[in-house]
Amino acid sequence: MKNWRNLILAIAGFTLLAGCTTNPYTGESQAGKAGIYGGVGAVTGALIGAATSSKKDRGKGALIGAAVGGAAGGGYGYYVDTQEAKLRQTLQGTGVQVQRNGNDLKLIMPGNITFASNSADISSGFYGTLNSLVLTFKEFDKNGIDIVGHTDSTGSLELNQNLSNRRAQSVAAYLSGNGVQASRISAYGAGPSQPIASNANEAGRAQNRRVEINLRPL
Incomplete structure (x- = not known):
């Protein structure tokens, strides 16, 4: 049990770090909202995957759930990141x-x-x-x-x-x-x-x- 819990924590940390970017329009370093959403989605998916798998397959279930949840969460986060940046650029000085x-x-x-x-x-x-x-x-x-x-x-x-x-x-x-x-x-x-x-x-x-x-x- 301890091993798959550690795996979930590692997944969340990696996803969040991967989402850290510099906003090309504002120049701000952001813990990428996409990364945050991806991390939340990955953890949620991993927990569901682990909980719905048999005891011996919990690690595998956590990985599969994390992949699905991270993609869903990070995808919309990236969409909003991009839209926000475009709006800030477009509306600058207005x-x-x-x-x-x-x-x-x-x-x-x-x-x-x-x-x-x-x-x-x-x-x-x-x-x-x-x-x-x-x-x-x-x-x-x-x-x-x-x-x-x-x-x-x-x-x-x-x-x-x-x-x-x-x-x-x-x-x-x-x-x-x-x-x-x-x-x-x-x-x-x-x-x-x-x-x-x-x-x-x-x-x-x-x-x-x-x-x-x-x-x-x-």
């Missing part, structure tokens, strides 16, 4: 932030570059950024695209809810109108209900006025 949390990517688009005040009409200067996103979303088509509009707390709740919804719908309509599959897209407004800064001052209110695009596995 004012759009790229955040990552596990398998999910979030794009934060400040209101001052996306829409005029109290308007759901996309600013003319933002079309170039949206066109770049269209190309990226077509290239990386394994994600659902959840678009959420947000406002500050100034004005009535009804006004803000309606405005945030119309802004999210405007972005969704632009993406689908330019060839991104509508079946991948959802859009809704959150109004002022999800602030990321204080609404007590203008700097905070400016941060709260935004549109977010959440990319998640389909």
Whole structure:
């Protein structure tokens, strides 16, 4: 039993080390998220393989399970790594932030570059950024695209809810109108209900006025 447990630990360590890379777009050394996913997949697969094998074949079962689990986990991790790098490169200097949390990517688009005040009409200067996103979303088509509009707390709740919804719908309509599959897209407004800064001052209110695009596995 001790031997196959040691084997599982060795598999996880090797997979993680193999996934360590330098991001070609950011220059950052990363314990490769692909390596992390691969390591998790390998350990999970190895445990299942060992548990479902006879006592004398547990080592062999662990190896087979690790190979299958590592490939599945690392494959999607590499996909997200590549997509994240492409988005960071494409959106550099646009004012759009790229955040990552596990398998999910979030794009934060400040209101001052996306829409005029109290308007759901996309600013003319933002079309170039949206066109770049269209190309990226077509290239990386394994994600659902959840678009959420947000406002500050100034004005009535009804006004803000309606405005945030119309802004999210405007972005969704632009993406689908330019060839991104509508079946991948959802859009809704959150109004002022999800602030990321204080609404007590203008700097905070400016941060709260935004549109977010959440990319998640389909």
